[in-house]
Amino acid sequence: MNPLLTVSGLTVRFQLRDAVVAAVTGLDLTVRPGELLAVVGESGCGKSVLAHALLGLLPANAAVSGKALLTRAVGPPGPVDLLACGEKTLAREIRGRRIGLIPQSPATALTVVRRGRRLLAETLRAHRRDPGLADQVAREAGLDPADLERYPFELSGGMAQRLATALALAGEPPLLIADEPTGGLDRPLVDHTLDLLRRRCDDGAAVLLITHDLAAAERVADTVAVMYAGRIVEHRPARELFSAPAHPYSRGLLDALPDREFRAVAGHPPMLTALPRGCAFAARCDRVSGACAIQPAGPVACHHPLTTAEAPA
Numbered sequence: 001m002n003p004l005l006t007v008s009g010l011t012v013r014f015q016l017r018d019a020v021v022a023a024v025t026g027l028d029l030t031v032r033p034g035e036l037l038a039v040v041g042e043s044g045c046g047k048s049v050l051a052h053a054l055l056g057l058l059p060a061n062a063a064v065s066g067k068a069l070l071t072r073a074v075g076p077p078g079p080v081d082l083l084a085c086g087e088k089t090l091a092r093e094i095r096g097r098r099i100g101l102i103p104q105s106p107a108t109a110l111t112v113v114r115r116g117r118r119l120l121a122e123t124l125r126a127h128r129r130d131p132g133l134a135d136q137v138a139r140e141a142g143l144d145p146a147d148l149e150r151y152p153f154e155l156s157g158g159m160a161q162r163l164a165t166a167l168a169l170a171g172e173p174p175l176l177i178a179d180e181p182t183g184g185l186d187r188p189l190v191d192h193t194l195d196l197l198r199r200r201c202d203d204g205a206a207v208l209l210i211t212h213d214l215a216a217a218e219r220v221a222d223t224v225a226v227m228y229a230g231r232i233v234e235h236r237p238a239r240e241l242f243s244a245p246a247h248p249y250s251r252g253l254l255d256a257l258p259d260r261e262f263r264a265v266a267g268h269p270p271m272l273t274a275l276p277r278g279c280a281f282a283a284r285c286d287r288v289s290g291a292c293a294i295q296p297a298g299p300v301a302c303h304h305p306l307t308t309a310e311a312p313a
């Protein structure tokens, strides 16, 4: 099936007073209808910046380049470039309609002083759906409809998370971007949320799941993109990545899982204001060589990828 979203060469720089933050660099990805793509990586690697760039939600000090082509439902033929179409198109056509966002910090996103029920009913109405569906959509998101009678500031972090999920589902967007949608949830609700995203895919939607929880990705993802220091370092079908990671960083992330070696990747990611010229992972990598002074390219961005024979047992 043709991709719904094709991102190529996405680069985001934040201008600070005396430095430039290289938050995302040369990022390529595609998401097809029915596909759940998980974007994983440590804190600060650029996952949320990727989501915000696609939705035109970056602050004024951001410079964005590249292309992000999204198939249109109606209107002029050909895809729309999310990075070039402008605020009016994003607000009218894209946000909530073509792309639903479950934000990473719903408690800060939900600043309005309206009860959940009114928020959800208004959102349903805005998408020409029956506002009477509020209870059903809340339940789908794992939220007790009784909690719709509360104001956002009366909600716990986990409840706000589920209300934000319900609001994102309300427009039935063909692409859902879920940025750490399981934050603040306990295990059964984590699984509920993941399974709900999976179901959306099985019904034909595309989902971009941003998470640092590898176990979550393993549970539901079709494909996984591993991000490190603003770049995708490995992008593979989930089954392959989890059985035989090729990038040493992917291997390190998998080793950190509780049911594997439970050993975190040693060291820290580099400063995004002072990235090395070559491989950004080299300083933490036990396979490093002189070749790593040159930026590696390809679907596995590594000069010394692991072979399947080196896969964890």
Ligand SMILES: Nc1ncnc2c1ncn2[C@@H]1O[C@H](COP(=O)(O)OP(=O)(O)OP(=O)(O)O)[C@@H](O)[C@H]1O
Pocket: 014, 021, 023, 041, 042, 043, 044, 045, 046, 047, 048, 049, 050, 059, 061, 104, 212, 272
């Ligand atoms: N407005 C901004 N100005 C300068 N730097 C920024 C800005 N927004 C984000 N950054 C930087 O960009 C980098 C990527 O941030 P991002 O929020 O995408 O990380 P993340 O992968 O989502 O991490 P987390 O898992 O903690 O949510 C970080 O180093 C962050 O400090």
Ligand code: NI
Pocket: 047, 048, 049, 104, 179
């Ligand atoms: Ni984030």
